[in-house]
Amino acid sequence: MSVLALGLNHGSAPLDLRGRFAIPLEALGRSVQGLRSHLARAQPEVAILSTCNRTELYVGLPPSACPRHALELAEPAIEWLAAHGGTSPDSLRSHSYFLQGADAARHAFRVAAGLDSMVLGEPQILGQMKVAVREADSAGALGATLHQMFQRSFAVAKEVRSSTEIGAHAVSMAAAAVRLALQVFEDLGDARVLFVGAGEMIELVATHFAAQKPLQMTVANRSAERGRLLAERLHAQQLPLADLGQHLQDFDIVISCTASSLPLIGLGAVERAMKARKRRPMLMLDLAVPRDIEPEVARLDDVFLYTVDDLARHVQTSGERRQAAVQQAEAIVSAGVSSFAQWLEQRATVPLIQALQRQTEDWRQAELTKARRALARGQDVDAVMETLSAALTRKMLHGALSELHGSAGPAHAQWMNSVEKLFLRPAAVRE
Incomplete structure (x- = not known):
């Protein structure tokens, strides 16, 4: 394959x-x-x-x-x-x-x-x-x-x-993020949530959080227009990404998922935010790869930093409860793979089929040309038709008969079986 x-x-x-x-x-x-x-x-x-x-x-x-x-x-x-x-x-x-x-x-x-x-x-x-x-x-x-x-x-x-x-x-990563936040804060009704980014993952997570009716939701994004559109859909506030550092202390939950190649939230910014919060805890979910939040932030007291890997491990027990369905799902996958393999095998024969069709068409055209010339010379129609059909039959059988006569042992047995399938069994079916 x-x-x-x-x-x-x-x-x-x-x-x-x-x-x-x-x-x-x-x-x-x-x-x-x-x-x-x-x-x-x-x-x-x-x-x-x-x-x-x-x-x-x-x-x-x-x-x-x-x-x-x-x-x-x-x-x-x-x-x-x-x-x-x-x-x-x-x-x-x-x-x-x-x-x-x-x-x-x-x-x-x-x-x-x-x-x-x-x-x-x-x-x-x-x-x-x-x-x-x-x-x-x-x-x-x-x-x-x-x-x-x-x-x-x-x-x-x-x-x-x-x-x-x-x-x-x-269980999606978005739903898992909400469950984790509920374990840290128990009730999100008093929580202020900041979403950094405005891509598909942030939109999914924000939609799940919105269902919990937090006290405030804010979107910060590099593209102000895209951030505005997401904020409007969520009935959330908008924060310029450049102002993220000076407002970080205002949020209890920070969820970030951008395509930045470098961290957007550094250790120093979080240290200053925690000092301003007077040690009130902060949950930070870094769902980005590469990271949006410097890993050293996890060492700070009262900061709960989880990466996308941490989040997956946190909800693994939910996955274990669904293990009973895995065997059925794997069977569906196996059937799909077999069907795809069969499709590829059939496609692999296409060049051979095309070559066979070209060859037989060449034979047909060559014998037709000979027959037309014979008819033009006034030869008997029945005799011309007999010659044409006999010539086509010889051409079609020549390769198979040559292999039958020239093979021996297992190869001969294989050719006998192939010839029987190709030329004898179909005729019996037609009858």
């Missing part, structure tokens, strides 16, 4: 290493083009999935490509990803995984279904995968193989979510 998957995720690499490989949405199309250019000699299909928990490269080749050619793409793909993360290929290998064929397809299906997520069944990954596919398609890097694989992964994810308990009771 001519599909490859290479990447690193929450299970293979720590948060700070994952952060080095994260690709923001606005750079995803350029990255797809860069990867495809790096692999240009093979002219493969390419897609990149980059989220808080994973960065994965998917590479597709025509079904007719031999396994050796597919494997030859592994090393340049590793080199490209290592260079993107500013590390060596050897270092990347120790924290990454490389899958091919059915294993690569199974991985993609499990990711889409939320079976490979930090929080079992979380639904955001499906939307993120759809975005990755759209970006690859827009960059002209998505062909029939990867298109089919991803579309089938979406169908598998839909079936898993609709027919298993994973789909019925999936």
